[in-house]
Amino acid sequence: MSSDSQTQRRLGLVVHGVVQGVGFRPFVHRAARSQGLGGSIRNTPQGVRIEVQGPNAELERFVDTILRRHPPHAKIDRLETEELAVRPENPFRILDSESGSASKPAIPPDLAVCSECLKEVTTPGERRYRYPFTNCTHCGPRYSIVEGSPYDRERTSMRAFPLCPACRAEYEDSSDRRFHAQPIACPTCGPQLTLLNAGGDVIATKGAALDVACEWIRNGRIVALKGLGGFQLVVDATQDEAVQRLRARKRREEKPFALMLASLDAARRYCVISDEEAAVLTSPACPIVLLQRRSAPASGELPPIVSSVAPGNPRLGVMLPNTPLHHLMMRELLRPIVCTSGNVSEEPMCIEIDEAKERLSGIADAFLTHDRPIVRQVDDSVVRVSPDGPRLLRRARGYAPMAIELGSDGPPILAVGGYLKNTVALRIGSQVVLSQHVGDLDCAEGRTLCARTITDLLAFHGVSPALVACDAHPDYASTQYAVQYAAATGIPLIRVQHHHAHVLSVMAEHRLDGHVLGLAWDGSGFGADGTVWGGEALLCDANEYRRVAHLRPFRLPGGEQAVREPRRAALGLLYEIMGDSAMELVGRWFSPAERRVLSATLRRGVMCPVTTSMGRLFDAVACLAGLCARSSYEGQAAMALEYAVDPQTPDREYPLPLSGGDPAVADWEPMVRRIVADFRDGVPVGEVAASFHAALGIFAVESAQRAALPRVVLSGGCFQNALLGELVRSRLENAGFQVFENRLVPANDGGLVLGQILAASVRSRTTPSTQEIPNVSGRSG
Numbered sequence: 004m005s006s007d008s009q010t011q012r013r014l015g016l017v018v019h020g021v022v023q024g025v026g027f028r029p030f031v032h033r034a035a036r037s038q039g040l041g042g043s044i045r046n047t048p049q050g051v052r053i054e055v056q057g058p059n060a061e062l063e064r065f066v067d068t069i070l071r072r073h074p075p076h077a078k079i080d081r082l083e084t085e086e087l088a089v090r091p092e093n094p095f096r097i098l099d100s101e102s103g104s105a106s107k108p109a110i111p112p113d114l115a116v117c118s119e120c121l122k123e124v125t126t127p128g129e130r131r132y133r134y135p136f137t138n139c140t141h142c143g144p145r146y147s148i149v150e151g152s153p154y155d156r157e158r159t160s161m162r163a164f165p166l167c168p169a170c171r172a173e174y175e176d177s178s179d180r181r182f183h184a185q186p187i188a189c190p191t192c193g194p195q196l197t198l199l200n201a202g203g204d205v206i207a208t209k210g211a212a213l214d215v216a217c218e219w220i221r222n223g224r225i226v227a228l229k230g231l232g233g234f235q236l237v238v239d240a241t242q243d244e245a246v247q248r249l250r251a252r253k254r255r256e257e258k259p260f261a262l263m264l265a266s267l268d269a270a271r272r273y274c275v276i277s278d279e280e281a282a283v284l285t286s287p288a289c290p291i292v293l294l295q296r297r298s299a300p301a302s303g304e305l306p307p308i309v310s311s312v313a314p315g316n317p318r319l320g321v322m323l324p325n326t327p328l329h330h331l332m333m334r335e336l337l338r339p340i341v342c343t344s345g346n347v348s349e350e351p352m353c354i355e356i357d358e359a360k361e362r363l364s365g366i367a368d369a370f371l372t373h374d375r376p377i378v379r380q381v382d383d384s385v386v387r388v389s390p391d392g393p394r395l396l397r398r399a400r401g402y403a404p405m406a407i408e409l410g411s412d413g414p415p416i417l418a419v420g421g422y423l424k425n426t427v428a429l430r431i432g433s434q435v436v437l438s439q440h441v442g443d444l445d446c447a448e449g450r451t452l453c454a455r456t457i458t459d460l461l462a463f464h465g466v467s468p469a470l471v472a473c474d475a476h477p478d479y480a481s482t483q484y485a486v487q488y489a490a491a492t493g494i495p496l497i498r499v500q501h502h503h504a505h506v507l508s509v510m511a512e513h514r515l516d517g518h519v520l521g522l523a524w525d526g527s528g529f530g531a532d533g534t535v536w537g538g539e540a541l542l543c544d545a546n547e548y549r550r551v552a553h554l555r556p557f558r559l560p561g562g563e564q565a566v567r568e569p570r571r572a573a574l575g576l577l578y579e580i581m582g583d584s585a586m587e588l589v590g591r592w593f594s595p596a597e598r599r600v601l602s603a604t605l606r607r608g609v610m611c612p613v614t615t616s617m618g619r620l621f622d623a624v625a626c627l628a629g630l631c632a633r634s635s636y637e638g639q640a641a642m643a644l645e646y647a648v649d650p651q652t653p654d655r656e657y658p659l660p661l662s663g664g665d666p667a668v669a670d671w672e673p674m675v676r677r678i679v680a681d682f683r684d685g686v687p688v689g690e691v692a693a694s695f696h697a698a699l700g701i702f703a704v705e706s707a708q709r710a711a712l713p714r715v716v717l718s719g720g721c722f723q724n725a726l727l728g729e730l731v732r733s734r735l736e737n738a739g740f741q742v743f744e745n746r747l748v749p750a751n752d753g754g755l756v757l758g759q760i761l762a763a764s765v766r767s768r769t770t771p772s773t774q775e776i777p778n779v780s781g782r783s784g
Contacts, residue, residue, distance in 0.1 A: 009058045009059070009060070010058065010059045011056065011057065011058060011059075011089050012056070012057070012058075012059050012062055012086070012089065013042075013054065013055070013056040013086070013087040013088060013089045013090065013092075014053075014054070014055050014056075014062055014066075014084060014085070014086065014087065015052070015053070015054050015084070015085040015086075015087045016052070016053040016054075016055065016066070016069075016082060016083065016084055017047075017049065017050050017051070017052055017053075017082070017083040018050050018051040018053065018069070018079055018081075018082055019049070019050040019079070019080045019081040019082070019083070020050070020077070020078045020079045020080035020081065021076070021077055021078040021110075021111050021405065021406075022050060022051045022073075022077050022078075022079065023046050023051065023110060023111075023152070023153060023154035024110055024111050024145045024149070024154045024185065025074050025076040025077045025111050025140070026074045026076075026077075026139075026140030026141060026180075026182075026183075026184070027051060027073065027074055027077050028044050028045075028046065028051065028097050028183055029097075029140060029177065029182040029183050030073060030074050030077075031044050031051075031053060031069060032044060032095060032096070032097055032177055032182075033177060033178075034065060034068045034069070034072075035055060035065060035095035036094065036095050036177065038057065038061045038064065038065055039057065039061065040055050040056065040057035040061060040062070040065060040095055041055070041056045041057065041092030041093055041094060041095055042054045042055035042056050042092060042095050042096075043095065043096050043097070043098045044095075044096075044097055044098065045097070045098035045099065045100055045101055046100035046101065046152075046153030046154060046155065047100070047101040047153060048101070048152050048153060048465070052101070054087065055095070056089060056090075056092045066082075066084075069082070070082065074140070074141070075141075076111055076114060076141070076287060078405075080408065080434075097183060100153035100154075100155045101153065110145060110146055110149050110152065110154055110404060111145050111146070111405070112145060112146050112288065112400065112401050112402055112403055112404065112405060113143070113144050113145050113146050113147050113231050113232065113325075113381060113400050113401060114141070114142045114143060114145065114287045114288075114401070115142060115286075115287050115288070115289035115323075115325040115326070115401070116137070116138070116142050116143065116324075116325065116326055116327050116330065117139065117141040117142035117287075119139065119141070119180065120137045120138060120139055120141075120142055120143075120327065121327065121330060123137060124137050124327045124330065124331065125330070125331075125334070130169065130189060130190075131189055131190065133210055133213075133331060134188075134189060134190050134193070134327065135196060135213070135326070135327045135328035135331055135373075136186075136188045136193050136194045136327065136328070136373070136375065137188070137189075137327045138184065138186050138187065138188070139180045139181045139184050139187070140180055140181065140182065140183065140184045141180065142287070143184075143186050144186050144231055144375075145186075146379070146381060146403060146404055146439070147231055147232040147377055147378060147379060147381045147400075148160045148161060148186060148375070148376075148377070148378055149378065149463075150378055150463075151463060152463065152464075154185060155185060156185040156186075159185055159186065159378075160375060160376035160377070160378050161185065161186050161187075161188065161375065163376070164188060164192055164193050164194065164375075165192060166187065166192055167189065167191040167192035169189065169191065170187050170188065170189050170191075170192055170193075173187065174187055190209075193375075194373045194374050194375035195208060195209050195373060195374060196208065196209055196210075196212040196213055196328075196371060196372070196373050197212055197371075197372055197373065197374070198211075198212035198213075198215055198216050198369060198370070198371050198372075199356075199360075199369065199370040199372065200368075200369055200370075201364060201367065201368055201369065201370075203360050203370075206369065212371060213328075213331060213332065213335070213371070214335070216228070216332070216369060216371040217332060217335040217336050219368065219369055220237060220238065220239055220336060220340065221239065221336065221338075223238075223239060223242050223244060223245040223248075224238075224245070224368040224369060225237070225238050225245070225248065225249050225252070225366060225367050225368050225369075226238075226367060226368065226369050226370070226371055227345050227353075227359055227363050227366070227367035227369070227370045227371070227372075228328075228332075228342075228345075228371045229354075229356070229359070229370070229371065229372040229373055229377075230326065230328070230329070231325065231326050231377075231381065231400065232352075232354070232377060232379070232380055232381025232382060232399070232400050232439075233344070233345055233352035233353060233354045233377060233380045233381065233382065234344075234345025234346075234352055234353040234354065234359045234363065234370075235342050235343065235344060235345050235352075236249060236253065236341070236342075236343050236344070236345050236363070236366060236367065237263075237332075237340050237341065237342055238340065238341045239336075239338060239340060239341075240260075240262055240308050240309065240312050240338070240339040240340050240341045241306040241307065241308060241309060241338050241339065242309065243309040243310075243311050246260070246309055246311045246312055246341060247311055249341065249343075249366070250311065252365060252366040253343070253346075253347060253348055253366055254347060254348045255343075255348045255635075255636075256635035256636075257314050257315075257635045257636065257639065258348075258635065258636035258639070259312065259313035259314075259316050259318075259319075259320060260312050260313065260320075260341040260342075260343050261291045261320040261321070261322060261341070261342055261343055261383065262308065262312060262319055262320060262321050262322070262339050262340070262341060262342065263321075263322055263323070263324060263329065263333065263339065263340050263341075263342040264321055264322075264323060264333075264339050265323075265324065265330075265333040265334065265337070265339075266323065267281055267284060267285055267323065269305070269339070270284065270294070270321050270323065271301065272297075272300045272301040272305050273296060273297055273300055273301075273305070273308060273319065273321075273339070274294035274295060274296050274297060274319055274321060275294065275295040275296075275297060276294055277388065279388050279392070279393070280292055280294060280388045283386055283388060283393050284321070284322070284323055285323065286401070287401065288384060288400070288401025288402055289322060289323055289324075289325035289400075289401055290322060290383060290384035290385060290386045290400070290401055290402075291320045291321065291322045291383050291384065291385045291386070291397075292320070292321055292322065292385075292386050292387070292388065293318045293319075293320055293385070293386070293387045293396075294318060294319055294320075294321050295317060295318060296313075296316075296317060296318060296319045305338075305339075306338060308339055312341060315643065315646075316642070316646070317646055320385065322342070322383060325400070325401075328373075329342075342383075344382055344383075345359060345363060345367075346362070346363075347362065347363075347366070349442070349443050349445065349446065349449075350362070350442075350446055350448045350449065351380060351441070351442055351448050351449055351452045352380055352382055354377040354379075354380050355376075355377070356370065356372045359372070379439070379456070379459055380439065380452065381399055381400045381403065381439045382397070382399040382400065382439065382440050382442075383397075383399060383400055384397055384398060384399045384400050384401050384402050384440075385397040387723070387725060389725060389728065389729065390729060391732075392746060393746070394723075394744070394745065394746055394749075394750070395745075395746070395747065395748060395749050396723055396749050396750075396751070397424070397440050397749060397753060398426065398437065398439070398440060398748060398749060398753060399439040399440040400439070403437060403438060403439035403440075404436050404437065404438065404439070405436075406434040406435060406436045406437075407434065407435045407436075407437065407511065407512065407747055407748070407757065408433060408434055409430075409433050409434065409435060409511060409514070409760075409761070409764070410433060410514050411433055412432050412433050413430055413432070413433070413764045413767075414430070414469040414470060414764070414767055415429065415430060415431060415466045415467065415468045415469050415470075416429070416430040416468055416469065416470045416471070416472060416760055416763045416764060416767070417429055417457065417460075417461070417468035417470070417471045417472070417485075417488075418430075418471075418472040418473070418755075418756040418757075418759035418760045418763065419453070419457065419471065419472070419473050419474075419481040419482070419484055419485045419756070419759075420441075420453075420473075420474070420481050420752065420753075420755050420756045420759070421474050421476075421479060421481060421501065421752040421755045422443070422444050422445070422474070422476070422479045422480065422481060422752070423443050423444075423445075423637070423751075423752050424440065424442065424443065424749065424751050424752045424753040425441040425442060425443065425444050425449070425453055425481060425752070425753075426438050426439070426440060426441055426753050426754075426755075426756050427441065427453065427456055427457050427460060427481075427756060428460075428756035428757060428759070428760055429460050429461065429464060429466060429468070430760050430763075430764065431464060431466060435511070435756075435757060435760050436460070436464070437748065437756060437757065438456050438460055439456075440753060441453050441456055444479070444480040444481060449480075450480045450484075453480070453481060453484065454484060457484070457488075467492075468492075468494060469494060469495075469767070470494055470495050470496075470497055470763050470767055471485045471488055471489050471492075471494060471495075471496055471497070471763075472485070472496075472497045472498075472499055472756075472759040472760060472762065472763035473485035473486075473496065473497070473498055473499070473759065474498070474499065474501055474504070474528075474529065474755065474759075475498040475499060475500045475501060475529050475531075476501065476528070476529035477529075482498070495767070497759075497762065497763040497766055497767070499758065499759045499762040499763070500528070500529070500530075500531060500548065501523075501528025501529055501536070501755070502521070502523035502525070502528050502530075502536055502537075502539045502541060502548075502719070503521075503523075503541060503543060503548045503758070503762065504755045504758030504759050504762065505521070505523040505525065505528075505718035505719050505750075505754070505755065505758060506519065506521030506523055506541055506543045506548070506716050506718055506758065507543070507545060507757070507758030507759075507761045507762055508718060508745060508748055508754040508755065508756075508757040508758035508761075509521075509716040509717070509718050509743050509744060509745055509758075510543070510545060510716065510743075510758075510761060511757045511758065511760065511761040512743075512745060512746060512747050512748065512757070513743050515714065515716075515743065516544075516545075517544060518542060518543065518544050518712055519542075519543055519544075519712060519714045519715065519716045519743075520540060520541070520542055520543075520551065520706065520707050520710040520712045520714070520715045520716070521539075521540070521541045521542075521543045521548070521715075521716040521717075521718065522539070522540055522703055522706065522715065522716065522717050522718075522719075522731070523536075523537075523539045523540075523541060523718055523719045524537065524538055524539070524617035524618070524717075524719040524720075524721035524722060525537050525616070525617065525618055525719035525720040525721055525751070525752075526566065526616055526617075526618030526619065526637070526720060526721075527566075527614065527616055527618065527619075530615075531550075534556065534612065534613040534614060534615070535559070535612050535613065535614035535615070535616055536553065536614070536615050536616070537554075537614060537615055537616030537617050537618055537619065537719075538553055538554030538615045538616060538617035538620065538669070539552075539553050539615065540552040540553065540666075540667075540706035540707075540709075540710065542710050542712070543716075545761050545762060545764075545765040546762070546765045546766060549666075550666040551665075551666055551667065551706060551709055551710045552661060552666050552667040552668070552669060552702075552705075552706040552709060553615045553666055553667075553668060553669070554615040554616070554617060554620060554668070554669050554671060555579075555615070555668050555669060555670045555671055555672070556613045556614060556615050557572075557575045557576050557578075557579045557613070557614060557619075557671075558575045558578065558579065558605060558608070558611040558612070558613055558614075559571060559572060559575050559611060559612050559613075559614055559616075559619060560574055560575055560578075560601050560604050560605055560610070560611050561601075561604070561610055561611075562610050562611070562612050565619065565622075566619075566637070567633065567634055567635075568632070568633050568634070569622035569623060569625055569626040569631050569632060569633070569634060569640040570589070570592035570593065570626050570632040570633065571601075572619040572620070572622040572623035572626065573589070573592070573622075573623040573624075573626040573627050573632075574589050574592070574593075574601060574605075575605075575611070575614075575619075575623070576620075576623045576627075576671065576675050577589065577675070577679075578605050579672075580672050580675065580676070583602055583606075586598050586601075586602055588679070592626070592632050617699075617719070617721050618638075618641065618720060618721055620671060621640065621641035621644055621721065621724075622634070622640040622641065623675075624644060624675075624678060624691075624692075624695050625640035625641065625643050625644040626640065627675070627678050627679060627682060628644065628647070628678065628682060628688050628691045628692065629682060629688060630643040630644060630647060630688065631643045631644075638720070638723075641721070641724060642724075644692050644695070645692070645696075645724045645725070645726050645727065647688050647689055647691075647692040648689060648692040648693045648696060648726055649687065649689025649690055649692070649693055650693075652689060652690045652693035652694070653690075654697070655694055655697065656694050656697030656698040656700070656701055657673070657674035657677050657678065657694045657695055657697070657698040658673040658674055658677065658698070659671060659673070659674050659698040659699070659701060659702050660673065661702065661705045661706070661709070667706070667709055669702050669706075674695070674698055678691060678695070696726060696727055696730055697730070699727060699730075699731065700730045700731050700733075700734040701734070703715075703731045703734060703735060704734050704735060704738045704740075707735060707738065707740050708738070713739075713740060713741055714740070714741045714742075714743065715735050715740045715741070715742050715743070716742075716743050716744070717731060717732065717742060717743070717744045717745075717750070718744070718745055718750050718754070719750060719751070720750065720751040720752065722744065722745075722750045723749075723750055723751060728744065732744070
């Protein structure tokens with residue numbers, strides 16, 4: 004062996020990335036000890052700091068082990084190395100964490116229970132048998148319980164539970180998988196269950212609380228369950244009366260409920276599941292996955308899920324148990340359950356029992372709660388698996404707060420998102436950390452949660468932003484918050500046009516420089532000309548955009564009412580074509596009195612905003628096709644149109660000609676006239692829906708050919724329509740274009756913040772920092 008390989012060296016390493024809360028320190032400790040190396044490891048706000056000393060060859064092997072064999076939930080973004088002076092050293096040890104300055108994004112998301120912990124929980128005689136808060140370094144709560152960085156027990160909500168001698172021994176044993184597991188607990192020293200009735204009186208505690216709660220669910224009762232990141236409402240999914248009662252109390256008429264099934268095998272009996280869907284379902288993130296439902300369970304042993312769970316929907320939103328508590332409940336119930344957010348429809352979920360008793364008192368018959376505090380709301384994530392991989396529709400448990408790498412350093416920037424499906428984000432260095440799903444801001448509770456999430460994000464990372472970015476819509480609650488925040492702190496405010504932000508969210512994900520054509524199709528966004536945009540083809544870079552093409556504008560009688568009433572969007576289209584004569588065609592949707600009022604409203608142009616919205620075009624066509632005149636939740640009409648498509652329809656598309664102007668205008672009038680005629684002539688609705696989708700594919704290709712750029716970006720809520728996304732992507736790729744879409748963030752407004760961050764990062768380099776930075780003047784024609 005050469006003398007160089009035996010030369011003693013001492014290295015200082017700083018590991019950046021997700022390396023706290025994932026068993027990284029115990030892993031490094033074991034690796035160093037097994038190689039006979041001395042030194043130490045400690046958490047710091049910036050990452051993990053290692054000092055290690057030993058023979059040169061062993062140090063090289065040690066570094067290689069860190070980079071190649073680290074724990075599965077760790078993610079190393081960067082490793083800094085420096086030479087240190089050799090000195091007398093003790094065996095390798097874990098030092099107390101260092102607190103202090105601003106922290107980089109480093110805390111992992113909450114992780115579903117691992118197989119080893121689940122085995123303990125379900126094995127009689129084990130110390131943690133039937134204990135619902137079992138966890139280890141590989142699983143359990145993280146983001147929902149951590150209060151600060153570095154990640155140590157005293158900076159989590161578990162600090163209220165001192166370790167018993169047995170847990171302390173596991174925590175300090177380097178050979179145990181609970182070595183330095185911060186949320187470690189057991190029946191002797193950890194959190195406990197309590198079951199309360201609707202009046203708040205204690206019914207049962209500990210294991211008995213779970214048993215009684217399951218009995219109530221079997222009897223058709225609604226139980227509010229305190230889960231990992233908030234309360235969930237649980238009811239038997241095989242009892243129609245129970246599900247309908249939940250719908251009435253929650254004020255959720257038809258929007259599909261999420262289901263929890265006991266295992267992947269159970270899910271396969273109700274749904275058709277691909278290998279990739281199975282991998283997402285059983286991943287540590289354990290999200291809700293949208294699956295194709297079977298017409299009947301594959302096994303007669305299982306009771307059918309009632310249609311009221313997801314009326315008229317060929318898909319089911321399915322998740323598997325993600326905590327020991329959920330696993331124990333499902334093993335006891337032996338049936339599928341509805342497991343939906345613990346809130347009144349569209350409000351944030353509850354996290355504290357006092358709040359739950361107040362806000363859910365008219366919904367839940369009982370509360371299965373516990374005494375481990377939840378630091379922040381973390382709802383269930385939602386994923387759809389497309390032919391080219393998983394797509395996030397809601398980014399929350401299991402994914403937040405994982406950072407997205409931009410590839411270069413930049414100033415600290417706060418982005419506050421939009422109005423619906425709100426999220427917020429913070430740029431720190433080269434990374435963007437996105438909050439969990441916040442939700443809609445149309446209620447006081449939602450606005451309060453948004454403000455609290457911003458405060459939490461800034462405080463957790465110890466960052467004072469240099470800029471704040473928001474949507475260009477002046478009336479969004481998030482915009483108003485940003486205006487007030489900028490005024491109070493004296494930092495610049497950057498307003499980012501809604502659809503430009505959609506396109507930039509994809510550019511940030513894929514680190515695209517230069518120009519792209521962005522197809523931003525959604526329900527609404529404040530346009531540069533003051534109208535409501537939504538069917539846009541934008542030539543973009545990170546700094547500015549130009550409108551290349553858009554849908555022909557039309558009016559929305561009643562404004563916001565048209566979002567929930569597709570009949571109004573349909574009337575807007577027909578009135579644009581036919582004027583008052585349109586009233587003769589809408590008798591099946593409106594009463595005579597309503598027609599008189601709407602006719603006068605449209606003639607005067609009062610409460611009739613002008614829009615180019617693709618989302619409202621979907622609504623209008625769904626109504627014209629006889630599918631949905633009124634909707635009870637966002638996207639219902641568009642979903643009905645997607646699900647109505649007959650795949651056996653002959654290859655044809657409705658005409659949607661693109662004008663020769665700049666910007667070009669896609670004229671929907673010939674298409675609408677054909678749809679009205681087809682409906683009158685009894686053409687099957689499946690053929691109407693297919694021809695409409697095909698027309699949009701042609702519009703996408705023609706817009707791309709006008710822009711003459713090789714790269715096309717797809718974003719906006721309309722691209723959550725799986726059929727539309729796959730059709731447009733296929734048409735564009737067949738025409739020779741390279742297509743990019745959202746994956747790490749939702750295509751809906753939940754991804755806006757990433758685009759806002761990118762826009763603000765670029766504009767901050769070219770604009771004085773002492774004044775409000777204006778919105779770019781997107782030319783609208």
